Amino acid sequence: MITMGELKLNVVGDIYDLVVVGAGPAGMAAAVTGRAQGLSVLVVDEGPGPGGQVFRAIMAPPMGRRPVGQREVLGPDYWRGEVLAQAFNASWADYVRECSVWYLDAGLQLGLSSGGKSRVIGARRVILATGAIERPMPVKGWTLPGVMTVGAAQTLLKSSGIVARGRVVLAGAGPLLWLLAAQYLAAGAKPALILETVPRGQRWAAARHAGGFLRSAYARKGLSLLARVRRAVRVVSGASGIEIEEGEALRLRWDGADWMEADHVLLHQGVVPNVNLAAAAGCGLAWNEAQACWQPETDALGNTSVAGIAVAGDGAGIGGAELAEGRGRIAALAAAEALGKIGAEARARMVAEERARMRPYERGRAFLDALYRPARAMRMGAPEAMACRCEEVSVARVREVAGELGVQGPNQLKAFLRCGMGPCQGRFCGLTVGEIIADVRGVSPAEVGYYRLRPPVKPITVAELASMARSEADLRAVVRS
Secondary structure (H helix, E strand, O other): OOOHHHOOOOOOOOOEEEEEEOOOHHHHHHHHHHHHOOOOEEEEOOOOOOOOOOOOOOOOOOOOOOOOOOHHHHOHHHHOHHHHHHHHHOOOOEEEOOOEEEEEOOOOEEEEEEOOEEEEEEEEEEEEOOOEEEOOOOOEOOOOOOEEEHHHHHHHHHHHOOOOOOOEEEEEEOHHHHHHHHHHHHOOOOOOEEEEOOOOOHHHHHHOOHHHHHOOOOHHHHHHHHHHHHHHOOEEOOOOOOEEEEOOOEEEEOOOOOOEEEOEEEEEEOEEEOOHHHHHOOOOEEEEOOOOEEEEOOOOOOEOOOOOEEEOHHHHOOOOHHHHHHHHHHHHHHHHHHOOOOOHHHHHHHHHHHHHHHHHHHOOHHHHHHHOOOOHHHHHOOOOOEEEOOOOEEHHHHHHHHHHOOOOOHHHHHHHHOOOOOOOOOOOOHHHHHHHHHHHHOOOHHHHOOOOOOOOOOOOOHHHHHOOOHHHHHHOOOOOO
């Protein structure tokens, strides 16, 4: 690992062959592959160590023990990340941790911020391995204390060994919800209830893809995990109309039933690509109807509409950790070919080998997408719920303004309600706001579009900007309209 001060490059001198943004499965795999092909590689990541969300805290700290030492708690799929992380550490790629990338342009200049300092560096190729974020689940009361996402709860478990105690309710749908329930059981923290929100008729829609799923690498372990959780935890299927209120403890109900008390409510309805950096760099986005989300437009090698920028892993479309690794390797091989390190024939052969390894994990994707596609009502939210948490704008208010003023898309709505202008820059509200406007207009979200994003993509202080070398500040107008 190196620090910002040890980065000797600047935009008027030498540049890295490849800069990888993100040190999750895709980013680590891309870095290892790039170094193996002779590229100079820099990896920048916001986390305290390599692994990303999937393999968070996978490497033991230099002095001390891992937060979760019992291997059975997090399961074999998590510990599989050790091999990749060790290969990453041995690759001699330059690596800056706890570093935000707040700027990327078509000239492949990147603005980095770490330790209170910022600088601009250059690259010949960039791979965005920014991964996925949890889809918003705007039910009534989702901003109350004691309510958090399943992903946040899993982050606490992996990074600190902390589990929610007391009466814990998991609500929503998706593989991660069931995985956390299994991990909580293994940690001795049995959830009180699982409210699964998959619409009953949706199971039949997914059934036509069951053949591919049963032949996939997910089938045996997924069905086994599901059965283990269902044997131990009460599960209510087909739940809707979830409401949460604050009292002496949290109270929740669904489908108009009686209220029940809970100490913690963990919400989840799947994950979606983290597209903000790609969008701010000018990469084209496409609406994925099967997964009901936006993703960068990429070719078979991960290349985007901006020359030199590729996207790999779940940031290019949700596929899971195994597919993310493969996509990272393929994107790095494409970068090596573009930079003249390998020929087209060698690249094609290695990509074909990688795709053969990925095939067992691709087979089950259509089934999972169809089964866990969030219900329409869940995606647009309850009227009382906050659509935009940063600016405290309710779902009802978004719908009202969109209808009365004939709002055409989320960018126009910013002028009226400031949705998408807070610190999260639309990560928590982008999909919700877009789907509400689309519903009001009676069109597809693809026609409504997504937020127009500009740098800085992540919050940055004036002091961090002032810390930049004068030549860098003069060369790039990093705070421009």
